[in-house]
Amino acid sequence: MDWQPSCSPELLSLRAQTLQKIRRFFAERNVLEVETPLLCSAIGTDPNLDFFTTDYQLPPKQRTLFLQTSPEFAMKRLLAAGSGSIFQICKAFRNGESGRFHNPEFTLLEWYRVGFNLSQLMNEVDKLIAFLFDACPLQATQKVSYQSLFQQTTGLDPLVFSCQDYAKYAHDSDLIDATTLCGHDHVVWLDFIFSHQIQPHLGKNALCMVHGYPACMSSLARINQGNPLITDRVELFINGVELGNGYYELSDAKEQERRFDKEITIRQGNKRPNVVKDERLLAALELGLPDCSGIAIGLDRILMLLSNSATIDDVLAFSISKA
Known part of the structure:
Protein backbone atom coordinates (compact mmCIF):
# COMPACT_ATOMS: atom_id res chain seq x y z
CA MET A 1 0.00 0.00 0.00
CA ASP A 2 3.05 2.29 0.25
CA TRP A 3 2.74 3.18 -3.44
CA GLN A 4 -0.55 5.01 -2.93
CA PRO A 5 -0.78 8.84 -2.89
CA SER A 6 -0.76 10.72 0.38
CA CYS A 7 -3.92 12.68 -0.45
CA SER A 8 -7.35 11.92 -1.84
CA PRO A 9 -8.54 12.54 -5.42
CA GLU A 10 -10.76 15.32 -4.03
CA LEU A 11 -7.75 17.17 -2.66
CA LEU A 12 -5.83 16.70 -5.90
CA SER A 13 -8.78 18.41 -7.57
CA LEU A 14 -8.81 21.20 -4.97
CA ARG A 15 -5.13 21.87 -5.64
CA ALA A 16 -5.74 22.13 -9.39
CA GLN A 17 -8.71 24.45 -8.86
CA THR A 18 -6.71 26.66 -6.50
CA LEU A 19 -3.83 26.99 -8.97
CA GLN A 20 -6.31 27.92 -11.70
CA LYS A 21 -7.84 30.62 -9.48
CA ILE A 22 -4.43 32.08 -8.63
CA ARG A 23 -3.48 32.29 -12.30
CA ARG A 24 -6.82 33.94 -13.11
CA PHE A 25 -6.33 36.46 -10.27
CA PHE A 26 -2.96 37.60 -11.59
CA ALA A 27 -3.96 37.48 -15.25
CA GLU A 28 -6.74 39.96 -14.48
CA ARG A 29 -4.08 42.29 -13.01
CA ASN A 30 -1.60 41.86 -15.88
CA VAL A 31 0.99 40.26 -13.64
CA LEU A 32 3.29 38.05 -15.71
CA GLU A 33 3.83 34.40 -14.79
CA VAL A 34 7.51 33.41 -14.90
CA GLU A 35 9.74 30.41 -14.24
CA THR A 36 13.21 30.58 -12.71
CA PRO A 37 15.81 27.85 -12.00
CA LEU A 38 15.41 25.57 -9.01
CA LEU A 39 19.08 24.61 -9.32
CA CYS A 40 21.39 27.60 -8.87
CA SER A 41 25.04 28.29 -8.17
CA ALA A 42 24.25 30.29 -5.00
CA ILE A 43 21.79 30.13 -2.11
CA GLY A 44 20.26 32.36 0.55
CA THR A 45 22.18 33.11 3.74
CA ASP A 46 19.32 32.88 6.27
CA PRO A 47 20.87 31.41 9.47
CA ASN A 48 17.70 29.42 10.18
CA LEU A 49 17.46 27.57 6.86
CA ASP A 50 19.31 24.52 5.62
CA PHE A 51 19.40 23.48 1.99
CA PHE A 52 20.01 20.62 -0.43
CA THR A 53 23.01 20.45 -2.74
CA THR A 54 23.70 18.34 -5.79
CA ASP A 55 26.76 17.70 -7.95
CA TYR A 56 26.46 18.81 -11.56
CA GLN A 57 28.67 16.52 -13.67
CA LEU A 58 30.03 18.10 -16.81
CA PRO A 59 33.32 16.27 -17.41
CA PRO A 60 36.03 17.19 -16.82
CA LYS A 61 34.43 19.76 -14.52
CA GLN A 62 32.08 19.34 -11.57
CA ARG A 63 29.96 22.04 -9.92
CA THR A 64 27.98 22.09 -6.70
CA LEU A 65 24.49 23.48 -7.22
CA PHE A 66 21.86 24.40 -4.64
CA LEU A 67 18.16 23.56 -4.67
CA GLN A 68 16.51 26.88 -3.94
CA THR A 69 14.71 27.59 -0.66
CA SER A 70 12.79 30.31 -2.54
CA PRO A 71 12.81 31.71 -6.09
CA GLU A 72 13.31 35.22 -4.70
CA PHE A 73 16.82 36.01 -5.92
CA ALA A 74 16.25 34.91 -9.51
CA MET A 75 12.93 36.76 -9.63
CA LYS A 76 14.63 39.95 -8.46
CA ARG A 77 17.14 39.56 -11.26
CA LEU A 78 14.19 39.49 -13.68
CA LEU A 79 12.77 42.62 -12.05
CA ALA A 80 16.10 44.41 -12.43
CA ALA A 81 16.12 43.40 -16.12
CA GLY A 82 12.75 45.10 -16.68
CA SER A 83 10.23 42.27 -16.41
CA GLY A 84 7.60 44.37 -14.65
CA SER A 85 5.31 42.80 -12.04
CA ILE A 86 5.71 39.01 -11.92
CA PHE A 87 4.48 35.91 -10.10
CA GLN A 88 5.58 32.30 -9.90
CA ILE A 89 4.18 29.02 -8.61
CA CYS A 90 7.03 26.61 -8.00
CA LYS A 91 8.62 24.01 -5.77
CA ALA A 92 11.00 25.11 -3.03
CA PHE A 93 13.28 22.96 -0.89
CA ARG A 94 14.38 23.19 2.74
CA ASN A 95 16.51 20.50 4.29
CA GLY A 96 15.64 19.03 7.67
CA GLU A 97 12.06 20.32 7.66
CA SER A 98 9.39 17.74 8.39
CA GLY A 99 6.28 17.79 10.53
CA ARG A 100 2.63 18.75 10.63
CA PHE A 101 3.19 21.91 8.57
CA HIS A 102 6.52 21.05 6.92
CA ASN A 103 7.68 18.92 4.03
CA PRO A 104 11.22 19.36 2.65
CA GLU A 105 9.74 19.85 -0.84
CA PHE A 106 6.80 22.24 -0.93
CA THR A 107 4.90 24.62 -3.22
CA LEU A 108 5.33 28.39 -3.07
CA LEU A 109 3.42 31.23 -4.63
CA GLU A 110 5.71 34.24 -4.88
CA TRP A 111 4.97 37.57 -6.51
CA TYR A 112 6.42 41.05 -6.87
CA ARG A 113 4.52 44.24 -7.66
CA VAL A 114 6.48 47.07 -9.21
CA GLY A 115 5.50 50.45 -7.76
CA PHE A 116 3.75 48.94 -4.72
CA ASN A 117 4.60 49.88 -1.16
CA LEU A 118 3.94 47.41 1.66
CA SER A 119 0.45 48.75 2.34
CA GLN A 120 -0.59 48.29 -1.29
CA LEU A 121 0.81 44.76 -1.30
CA MET A 122 -1.12 43.93 1.89
CA ASN A 123 -4.33 45.11 0.24
CA GLU A 124 -3.69 42.84 -2.74
CA VAL A 125 -2.92 39.89 -0.45
CA ASP A 126 -6.24 40.53 1.29
CA LYS A 127 -8.08 40.35 -2.05
CA LEU A 128 -6.30 37.14 -3.11
CA ILE A 129 -7.04 35.36 0.17
CA ALA A 130 -10.69 36.41 0.02
CA PHE A 131 -10.85 35.07 -3.55
CA LEU A 132 -9.33 31.73 -2.59
CA PHE A 133 -11.59 31.35 0.46
CA ASP A 134 -14.79 32.45 -1.30
CA ALA A 135 -16.49 29.08 -0.64
CA CYS A 136 -15.77 29.35 3.10
CA PRO A 137 -15.50 33.09 3.78
CA LEU A 138 -13.24 34.33 6.53
CA GLN A 139 -14.01 37.01 9.06
CA ALA A 140 -12.72 40.56 8.57
CA THR A 141 -8.98 40.83 8.01
CA GLN A 142 -6.90 41.94 10.98
CA LYS A 143 -3.87 44.20 10.59
CA VAL A 144 -1.66 44.75 13.63
CA SER A 145 1.87 45.95 14.24
CA LEU A 202 -3.49 34.79 15.55
CA GLY A 203 -6.23 34.92 12.94
CA LYS A 204 -9.13 32.95 14.38
CA ASN A 205 -11.02 32.15 11.16
CA ALA A 206 -9.54 35.35 9.74
CA LEU A 207 -6.48 36.57 7.91
CA CYS A 208 -4.13 38.31 10.34
CA MET A 209 -1.37 40.51 8.93
CA VAL A 210 1.44 41.32 11.36
CA HIS A 211 3.60 44.17 10.07
CA GLY A 212 6.50 46.34 11.21
CA TYR A 213 8.93 43.65 12.36
CA PRO A 214 12.00 44.64 14.42
CA ALA A 215 14.90 45.68 12.20
CA CYS A 216 17.08 42.91 13.62
CA MET A 217 14.78 40.27 12.07
CA SER A 218 14.61 41.19 8.39
CA SER A 219 17.34 40.29 5.92
CA LEU A 220 15.61 41.47 2.74
CA ALA A 221 13.21 44.25 3.77
CA ARG A 222 13.74 48.01 3.79
CA ILE A 223 14.16 49.89 7.04
CA ASN A 224 11.00 51.91 7.71
CA GLN A 225 11.51 55.58 6.86
CA GLY A 226 9.61 56.80 9.90
CA ASN A 227 11.12 54.40 12.44
CA PRO A 228 14.63 52.93 11.96
CA LEU A 229 13.91 50.28 14.59
CA ILE A 230 11.48 48.45 12.31
CA THR A 231 11.39 47.15 8.74
CA ASP A 232 8.61 47.19 6.16
CA ARG A 233 7.82 43.50 6.53
CA VAL A 234 4.55 41.61 6.92
CA GLU A 235 3.69 38.03 7.87
CA LEU A 236 0.36 36.29 7.31
CA PHE A 237 -1.50 33.99 9.70
CA ILE A 238 -4.83 32.15 9.69
CA ASN A 239 -5.83 30.06 12.72
CA GLY A 240 -2.31 30.30 14.09
CA VAL A 241 -0.74 28.94 10.89
CA GLU A 242 2.00 31.03 9.31
CA LEU A 243 1.27 31.37 5.59
CA GLY A 244 3.56 33.97 4.12
CA ASN A 245 6.27 36.56 4.48
CA GLY A 246 6.46 39.80 2.49
CA TYR A 247 8.66 42.88 2.18
CA TYR A 248 8.93 46.34 0.77
CA GLU A 249 12.03 45.12 -1.00
CA LEU A 250 15.51 46.28 -0.12
CA SER A 251 17.21 47.68 -3.24
CA ASP A 252 20.53 48.92 -1.81
CA ALA A 253 23.21 46.48 -3.02
CA LYS A 254 25.80 47.50 -0.42
CA GLU A 255 23.34 47.17 2.46
CA GLN A 256 22.15 43.81 1.12
CA GLU A 257 25.70 42.51 0.95
CA ARG A 258 26.38 43.74 4.49
CA ARG A 259 23.35 41.79 5.71
CA PHE A 260 24.44 38.70 3.78
CA ASP A 261 27.88 38.87 5.36
CA LYS A 262 26.39 39.26 8.83
CA GLU A 263 24.19 36.20 8.33
CA ILE A 264 27.13 34.18 6.99
CA THR A 265 29.07 35.04 10.14
CA ILE A 266 26.13 33.89 12.28
CA ARG A 267 25.92 30.65 10.30
CA GLN A 268 29.62 30.01 10.81
CA GLY A 269 29.31 30.69 14.54
CA ASN A 270 26.44 28.20 14.75
CA LYS A 271 28.37 25.65 12.66
CA ARG A 272 25.68 25.62 9.95
CA PRO A 273 26.52 24.43 6.40
CA ASN A 274 28.50 26.90 4.31
CA VAL A 275 26.66 29.01 1.76
CA VAL A 276 27.66 30.68 -1.49
CA LYS A 277 26.62 34.34 -1.55
CA ASP A 278 24.57 35.29 -4.60
CA GLU A 279 26.84 37.71 -6.43
CA ARG A 280 24.50 37.81 -9.43
CA LEU A 281 21.69 39.16 -7.23
CA LEU A 282 24.03 41.81 -5.83
CA ALA A 283 25.04 42.79 -9.38
CA ALA A 284 21.35 43.11 -10.31
CA LEU A 285 20.71 45.31 -7.28
CA GLU A 286 23.71 47.43 -8.21
CA LEU A 287 22.21 47.99 -11.66
CA GLY A 288 18.91 48.93 -10.02
CA LEU A 289 15.93 47.06 -8.62
CA PRO A 290 12.68 48.89 -9.37
CA ASP A 291 10.69 50.13 -6.39
CA CYS A 292 8.59 47.10 -5.49
CA SER A 293 7.07 44.89 -2.81
CA GLY A 294 6.89 41.11 -2.84
CA ILE A 295 5.63 38.16 -0.85
CA ALA A 296 5.87 34.36 -0.73
CA ILE A 297 2.93 32.22 0.42
CA GLY A 298 3.00 28.50 1.17
CA LEU A 299 0.28 26.99 -1.01
CA ASP A 300 0.26 23.62 0.76
CA ARG A 301 -0.71 25.37 4.00
CA ILE A 302 -3.44 27.29 2.15
CA LEU A 303 -4.79 23.95 0.94
CA MET A 304 -4.67 22.57 4.49
CA LEU A 305 -6.88 25.43 5.65
CA LEU A 306 -9.24 25.23 2.67
CA SER A 307 -9.76 21.50 3.23
CA ASN A 308 -9.55 21.52 7.05
CA SER A 309 -6.71 18.99 6.81
CA ALA A 310 -4.75 18.07 9.92
CA THR A 311 -1.32 17.69 8.30
CA ILE A 312 0.52 18.82 5.19
CA ASP A 313 0.77 15.18 4.08
CA ASP A 314 -2.99 15.19 3.53
CA VAL A 315 -2.73 17.75 0.70
CA LEU A 316 0.41 16.44 -1.05
CA ALA A 317 0.25 13.90 -3.83
CA PHE A 318 3.27 12.19 -2.26
CA SER A 319 4.78 13.38 1.00
CA ILE A 320 8.49 12.79 1.69
CA SER A 321 7.73 9.44 3.34
CA LYS A 322 6.24 8.21 0.05
CA ALA A 323 8.41 10.08 -2.42
Missing part, protein backbone atom coordinates in the same frame (compact mmCIF):
# COMPACT_ATOMS: atom_id res chain seq x y z
CA TYR A 146 4.42 43.51 15.63
CA GLN A 147 5.34 45.91 18.43
CA SER A 148 1.79 46.47 19.68
CA LEU A 149 0.97 42.77 19.47
CA PHE A 150 4.11 41.78 21.36
CA GLN A 151 3.60 44.40 24.05
CA GLN A 152 -0.07 43.55 24.57
CA THR A 153 0.71 39.86 24.98
CA THR A 154 3.93 39.98 26.99
CA GLY A 155 4.40 43.49 28.36
CA LEU A 156 7.82 43.53 26.67
CA ASP A 157 8.99 45.98 24.04
CA PRO A 158 10.34 43.90 21.12
CA LEU A 159 12.33 46.86 19.80
CA VAL A 160 14.38 47.29 23.00
CA PHE A 161 16.21 44.20 24.23
CA SER A 162 16.77 43.47 27.90
CA CYS A 163 17.91 39.90 28.47
CA GLN A 164 16.96 40.21 32.15
CA ASP A 165 13.39 41.31 31.36
CA TYR A 166 12.96 38.61 28.71
CA ALA A 167 14.28 35.92 31.06
CA LYS A 168 11.94 37.07 33.84
CA TYR A 169 8.98 36.90 31.47
CA ALA A 170 9.98 33.40 30.38
CA HIS A 171 10.28 32.27 34.01
CA ASP A 172 6.91 33.79 34.96
CA SER A 173 5.29 32.20 31.87
CA ASP A 174 6.72 28.73 32.48
CA LEU A 175 8.67 28.80 29.23
CA ILE A 176 11.02 26.06 30.27
CA ASP A 177 14.59 26.17 28.94
CA ALA A 178 13.97 29.51 27.18
CA THR A 179 16.98 31.17 28.79
CA THR A 180 19.26 28.28 27.88
CA LEU A 181 18.01 28.12 24.29
CA CYS A 182 17.95 31.86 23.62
CA GLY A 183 21.00 33.04 25.54
CA HIS A 184 21.67 36.72 24.82
CA ASP A 185 20.39 36.64 21.23
CA HIS A 186 17.56 39.16 20.74
CA VAL A 187 16.32 37.58 17.51
CA VAL A 188 16.15 34.08 19.02
CA TRP A 189 14.23 35.44 22.01
CA LEU A 190 11.73 37.17 19.73
CA ASP A 191 11.21 34.05 17.62
CA PHE A 192 10.84 31.84 20.68
CA ILE A 193 8.31 34.04 22.50
CA PHE A 194 6.34 34.84 19.34
CA SER A 195 6.01 31.21 18.28
CA HIS A 196 5.03 29.97 21.75
CA GLN A 197 2.93 32.81 23.14
CA ILE A 198 1.54 34.84 20.24
CA GLN A 199 1.31 32.95 16.95
CA PRO A 200 -1.09 30.19 18.12
CA HIS A 201 -3.73 32.83 18.81
Whole structure:
Protein backbone atom coordinates (compact mmCIF):
# COMPACT_ATOMS: atom_id res chain seq x y z
CA MET A 1 0.00 0.00 0.00
CA ASP A 2 3.05 2.29 0.25
CA TRP A 3 2.74 3.18 -3.44
CA GLN A 4 -0.55 5.01 -2.93
CA PRO A 5 -0.78 8.84 -2.89
CA SER A 6 -0.76 10.72 0.38
CA CYS A 7 -3.92 12.68 -0.45
CA SER A 8 -7.35 11.92 -1.84
CA PRO A 9 -8.54 12.54 -5.42
CA GLU A 10 -10.76 15.32 -4.03
CA LEU A 11 -7.75 17.17 -2.66
CA LEU A 12 -5.83 16.70 -5.90
CA SER A 13 -8.78 18.41 -7.57
CA LEU A 14 -8.81 21.20 -4.97
CA ARG A 15 -5.13 21.87 -5.64
CA ALA A 16 -5.74 22.13 -9.39
CA GLN A 17 -8.71 24.45 -8.86
CA THR A 18 -6.71 26.66 -6.50
CA LEU A 19 -3.83 26.99 -8.97
CA GLN A 20 -6.31 27.92 -11.70
CA LYS A 21 -7.84 30.62 -9.48
CA ILE A 22 -4.43 32.08 -8.63
CA ARG A 23 -3.48 32.29 -12.30
CA ARG A 24 -6.82 33.94 -13.11
CA PHE A 25 -6.33 36.46 -10.27
CA PHE A 26 -2.96 37.60 -11.59
CA ALA A 27 -3.96 37.48 -15.25
CA GLU A 28 -6.74 39.96 -14.48
CA ARG A 29 -4.08 42.29 -13.01
CA ASN A 30 -1.60 41.86 -15.88
CA VAL A 31 0.99 40.26 -13.64
CA LEU A 32 3.29 38.05 -15.71
CA GLU A 33 3.83 34.40 -14.79
CA VAL A 34 7.51 33.41 -14.90
CA GLU A 35 9.74 30.41 -14.24
CA THR A 36 13.21 30.58 -12.71
CA PRO A 37 15.81 27.85 -12.00
CA LEU A 38 15.41 25.57 -9.01
CA LEU A 39 19.08 24.61 -9.32
CA CYS A 40 21.39 27.60 -8.87
CA SER A 41 25.04 28.29 -8.17
CA ALA A 42 24.25 30.29 -5.00
CA ILE A 43 21.79 30.13 -2.11
CA GLY A 44 20.26 32.36 0.55
CA THR A 45 22.18 33.11 3.74
CA ASP A 46 19.32 32.88 6.27
CA PRO A 47 20.87 31.41 9.47
CA ASN A 48 17.70 29.42 10.18
CA LEU A 49 17.46 27.57 6.86
CA ASP A 50 19.31 24.52 5.62
CA PHE A 51 19.40 23.48 1.99
CA PHE A 52 20.01 20.62 -0.43
CA THR A 53 23.01 20.45 -2.74
CA THR A 54 23.70 18.34 -5.79
CA ASP A 55 26.76 17.70 -7.95
CA TYR A 56 26.46 18.81 -11.56
CA GLN A 57 28.67 16.52 -13.67
CA LEU A 58 30.03 18.10 -16.81
CA PRO A 59 33.32 16.27 -17.41
CA PRO A 60 36.03 17.19 -16.82
CA LYS A 61 34.43 19.76 -14.52
CA GLN A 62 32.08 19.34 -11.57
CA ARG A 63 29.96 22.04 -9.92
CA THR A 64 27.98 22.09 -6.70
CA LEU A 65 24.49 23.48 -7.22
CA PHE A 66 21.86 24.40 -4.64
CA LEU A 67 18.16 23.56 -4.67
CA GLN A 68 16.51 26.88 -3.94
CA THR A 69 14.71 27.59 -0.66
CA SER A 70 12.79 30.31 -2.54
CA PRO A 71 12.81 31.71 -6.09
CA GLU A 72 13.31 35.22 -4.70
CA PHE A 73 16.82 36.01 -5.92
CA ALA A 74 16.25 34.91 -9.51
CA MET A 75 12.93 36.76 -9.63
CA LYS A 76 14.63 39.95 -8.46
CA ARG A 77 17.14 39.56 -11.26
CA LEU A 78 14.19 39.49 -13.68
CA LEU A 79 12.77 42.62 -12.05
CA ALA A 80 16.10 44.41 -12.43
CA ALA A 81 16.12 43.40 -16.12
CA GLY A 82 12.75 45.10 -16.68
CA SER A 83 10.23 42.27 -16.41
CA GLY A 84 7.60 44.37 -14.65
CA SER A 85 5.31 42.80 -12.04
CA ILE A 86 5.71 39.01 -11.92
CA PHE A 87 4.48 35.91 -10.10
CA GLN A 88 5.58 32.30 -9.90
CA ILE A 89 4.18 29.02 -8.61
CA CYS A 90 7.03 26.61 -8.00
CA LYS A 91 8.62 24.01 -5.77
CA ALA A 92 11.00 25.11 -3.03
CA PHE A 93 13.28 22.96 -0.89
CA ARG A 94 14.38 23.19 2.74
CA ASN A 95 16.51 20.50 4.29
CA GLY A 96 15.64 19.03 7.67
CA GLU A 97 12.06 20.32 7.66
CA SER A 98 9.39 17.74 8.39
CA GLY A 99 6.28 17.79 10.53
CA ARG A 100 2.63 18.75 10.63
CA PHE A 101 3.19 21.91 8.57
CA HIS A 102 6.52 21.05 6.92
CA ASN A 103 7.68 18.92 4.03
CA PRO A 104 11.22 19.36 2.65
CA GLU A 105 9.74 19.85 -0.84
CA PHE A 106 6.80 22.24 -0.93
CA THR A 107 4.90 24.62 -3.22
CA LEU A 108 5.33 28.39 -3.07
CA LEU A 109 3.42 31.23 -4.63
CA GLU A 110 5.71 34.24 -4.88
CA TRP A 111 4.97 37.57 -6.51
CA TYR A 112 6.42 41.05 -6.87
CA ARG A 113 4.52 44.24 -7.66
CA VAL A 114 6.48 47.07 -9.21
CA GLY A 115 5.50 50.45 -7.76
CA PHE A 116 3.75 48.94 -4.72
CA ASN A 117 4.60 49.88 -1.16
CA LEU A 118 3.94 47.41 1.66
CA SER A 119 0.45 48.75 2.34
CA GLN A 120 -0.59 48.29 -1.29
CA LEU A 121 0.81 44.76 -1.30
CA MET A 122 -1.12 43.93 1.89
CA ASN A 123 -4.33 45.11 0.24
CA GLU A 124 -3.69 42.84 -2.74
CA VAL A 125 -2.92 39.89 -0.45
CA ASP A 126 -6.24 40.53 1.29
CA LYS A 127 -8.08 40.35 -2.05
CA LEU A 128 -6.30 37.14 -3.11
CA ILE A 129 -7.04 35.36 0.17
CA ALA A 130 -10.69 36.41 0.02
CA PHE A 131 -10.85 35.07 -3.55
CA LEU A 132 -9.33 31.73 -2.59
CA PHE A 133 -11.59 31.35 0.46
CA ASP A 134 -14.79 32.45 -1.30
CA ALA A 135 -16.49 29.08 -0.64
CA CYS A 136 -15.77 29.35 3.10
CA PRO A 137 -15.50 33.09 3.78
CA LEU A 138 -13.24 34.33 6.53
CA GLN A 139 -14.01 37.01 9.06
CA ALA A 140 -12.72 40.56 8.57
CA THR A 141 -8.98 40.83 8.01
CA GLN A 142 -6.90 41.94 10.98
CA LYS A 143 -3.87 44.20 10.59
CA VAL A 144 -1.66 44.75 13.63
CA SER A 145 1.87 45.95 14.24
CA TYR A 146 4.42 43.51 15.63
CA GLN A 147 5.34 45.91 18.43
CA SER A 148 1.79 46.47 19.68
CA LEU A 149 0.97 42.77 19.47
CA PHE A 150 4.11 41.78 21.36
CA GLN A 151 3.60 44.40 24.05
CA GLN A 152 -0.07 43.55 24.57
CA THR A 153 0.71 39.86 24.98
CA THR A 154 3.93 39.98 26.99
CA GLY A 155 4.40 43.49 28.36
CA LEU A 156 7.82 43.53 26.67
CA ASP A 157 8.99 45.98 24.04
CA PRO A 158 10.34 43.90 21.12
CA LEU A 159 12.33 46.86 19.80
CA VAL A 160 14.38 47.29 23.00
CA PHE A 161 16.21 44.20 24.23
CA SER A 162 16.77 43.47 27.90
CA CYS A 163 17.91 39.90 28.47
CA GLN A 164 16.96 40.21 32.15
CA ASP A 165 13.39 41.31 31.36
CA TYR A 166 12.96 38.61 28.71
CA ALA A 167 14.28 35.92 31.06
CA LYS A 168 11.94 37.07 33.84
CA TYR A 169 8.98 36.90 31.47
CA ALA A 170 9.98 33.40 30.38
CA HIS A 171 10.28 32.27 34.01
CA ASP A 172 6.91 33.79 34.96
CA SER A 173 5.29 32.20 31.87
CA ASP A 174 6.72 28.73 32.48
CA LEU A 175 8.67 28.80 29.23
CA ILE A 176 11.02 26.06 30.27
CA ASP A 177 14.59 26.17 28.94
CA ALA A 178 13.97 29.51 27.18
CA THR A 179 16.98 31.17 28.79
CA THR A 180 19.26 28.28 27.88
CA LEU A 181 18.01 28.12 24.29
CA CYS A 182 17.95 31.86 23.62
CA GLY A 183 21.00 33.04 25.54
CA HIS A 184 21.67 36.72 24.82
CA ASP A 185 20.39 36.64 21.23
CA HIS A 186 17.56 39.16 20.74
CA VAL A 187 16.32 37.58 17.51
CA VAL A 188 16.15 34.08 19.02
CA TRP A 189 14.23 35.44 22.01
CA LEU A 190 11.73 37.17 19.73
CA ASP A 191 11.21 34.05 17.62
CA PHE A 192 10.84 31.84 20.68
CA ILE A 193 8.31 34.04 22.50
CA PHE A 194 6.34 34.84 19.34
CA SER A 195 6.01 31.21 18.28
CA HIS A 196 5.03 29.97 21.75
CA GLN A 197 2.93 32.81 23.14
CA ILE A 198 1.54 34.84 20.24
CA GLN A 199 1.31 32.95 16.95
CA PRO A 200 -1.09 30.19 18.12
CA HIS A 201 -3.73 32.83 18.81
CA LEU A 202 -3.49 34.79 15.55
CA GLY A 203 -6.23 34.92 12.94
CA LYS A 204 -9.13 32.95 14.38
CA ASN A 205 -11.02 32.15 11.16
CA ALA A 206 -9.54 35.35 9.74
CA LEU A 207 -6.48 36.57 7.91
CA CYS A 208 -4.13 38.31 10.34
CA MET A 209 -1.37 40.51 8.93
CA VAL A 210 1.44 41.32 11.36
CA HIS A 211 3.60 44.17 10.07
CA GLY A 212 6.50 46.34 11.21
CA TYR A 213 8.93 43.65 12.36
CA PRO A 214 12.00 44.64 14.42
CA ALA A 215 14.90 45.68 12.20
CA CYS A 216 17.08 42.91 13.62
CA MET A 217 14.78 40.27 12.07
CA SER A 218 14.61 41.19 8.39
CA SER A 219 17.34 40.29 5.92
CA LEU A 220 15.61 41.47 2.74
CA ALA A 221 13.21 44.25 3.77
CA ARG A 222 13.74 48.01 3.79
CA ILE A 223 14.16 49.89 7.04
CA ASN A 224 11.00 51.91 7.71
CA GLN A 225 11.51 55.58 6.86
CA GLY A 226 9.61 56.80 9.90
CA ASN A 227 11.12 54.40 12.44
CA PRO A 228 14.63 52.93 11.96
CA LEU A 229 13.91 50.28 14.59
CA ILE A 230 11.48 48.45 12.31
CA THR A 231 11.39 47.15 8.74
CA ASP A 232 8.61 47.19 6.16
CA ARG A 233 7.82 43.50 6.53
CA VAL A 234 4.55 41.61 6.92
CA GLU A 235 3.69 38.03 7.87
CA LEU A 236 0.36 36.29 7.31
CA PHE A 237 -1.50 33.99 9.70
CA ILE A 238 -4.83 32.15 9.69
CA ASN A 239 -5.83 30.06 12.72
CA GLY A 240 -2.31 30.30 14.09
CA VAL A 241 -0.74 28.94 10.89
CA GLU A 242 2.00 31.03 9.31
CA LEU A 243 1.27 31.37 5.59
CA GLY A 244 3.56 33.97 4.12
CA ASN A 245 6.27 36.56 4.48
CA GLY A 246 6.46 39.80 2.49
CA TYR A 247 8.66 42.88 2.18
CA TYR A 248 8.93 46.34 0.77
CA GLU A 249 12.03 45.12 -1.00
CA LEU A 250 15.51 46.28 -0.12
CA SER A 251 17.21 47.68 -3.24
CA ASP A 252 20.53 48.92 -1.81
CA ALA A 253 23.21 46.48 -3.02
CA LYS A 254 25.80 47.50 -0.42
CA GLU A 255 23.34 47.17 2.46
CA GLN A 256 22.15 43.81 1.12
CA GLU A 257 25.70 42.51 0.95
CA ARG A 258 26.38 43.74 4.49
CA ARG A 259 23.35 41.79 5.71
CA PHE A 260 24.44 38.70 3.78
CA ASP A 261 27.88 38.87 5.36
CA LYS A 262 26.39 39.26 8.83
CA GLU A 263 24.19 36.20 8.33
CA ILE A 264 27.13 34.18 6.99
CA THR A 265 29.07 35.04 10.14
CA ILE A 266 26.13 33.89 12.28
CA ARG A 267 25.92 30.65 10.30
CA GLN A 268 29.62 30.01 10.81
CA GLY A 269 29.31 30.69 14.54
CA ASN A 270 26.44 28.20 14.75
CA LYS A 271 28.37 25.65 12.66
CA ARG A 272 25.68 25.62 9.95
CA PRO A 273 26.52 24.43 6.40
CA ASN A 274 28.50 26.90 4.31
CA VAL A 275 26.66 29.01 1.76
CA VAL A 276 27.66 30.68 -1.49
CA LYS A 277 26.62 34.34 -1.55
CA ASP A 278 24.57 35.29 -4.60
CA GLU A 279 26.84 37.71 -6.43
CA ARG A 280 24.50 37.81 -9.43
CA LEU A 281 21.69 39.16 -7.23
CA LEU A 282 24.03 41.81 -5.83
CA ALA A 283 25.04 42.79 -9.38
CA ALA A 284 21.35 43.11 -10.31
CA LEU A 285 20.71 45.31 -7.28
CA GLU A 286 23.71 47.43 -8.21
CA LEU A 287 22.21 47.99 -11.66
CA GLY A 288 18.91 48.93 -10.02
CA LEU A 289 15.93 47.06 -8.62
CA PRO A 290 12.68 48.89 -9.37
CA ASP A 291 10.69 50.13 -6.39
CA CYS A 292 8.59 47.10 -5.49
CA SER A 293 7.07 44.89 -2.81
CA GLY A 294 6.89 41.11 -2.84
CA ILE A 295 5.63 38.16 -0.85
CA ALA A 296 5.87 34.36 -0.73
CA ILE A 297 2.93 32.22 0.42
CA GLY A 298 3.00 28.50 1.17
CA LEU A 299 0.28 26.99 -1.01
CA ASP A 300 0.26 23.62 0.76
CA ARG A 301 -0.71 25.37 4.00
CA ILE A 302 -3.44 27.29 2.15
CA LEU A 303 -4.79 23.95 0.94
CA MET A 304 -4.67 22.57 4.49
CA LEU A 305 -6.88 25.43 5.65
CA LEU A 306 -9.24 25.23 2.67
CA SER A 307 -9.76 21.50 3.23
CA ASN A 308 -9.55 21.52 7.05
CA SER A 309 -6.71 18.99 6.81
CA ALA A 310 -4.75 18.07 9.92
CA THR A 311 -1.32 17.69 8.30
CA ILE A 312 0.52 18.82 5.19
CA ASP A 313 0.77 15.18 4.08
CA ASP A 314 -2.99 15.19 3.53
CA VAL A 315 -2.73 17.75 0.70
CA LEU A 316 0.41 16.44 -1.05
CA ALA A 317 0.25 13.90 -3.83
CA PHE A 318 3.27 12.19 -2.26
CA SER A 319 4.78 13.38 1.00
CA ILE A 320 8.49 12.79 1.69
CA SER A 321 7.73 9.44 3.34
CA LYS A 322 6.24 8.21 0.05
CA ALA A 323 8.41 10.08 -2.42
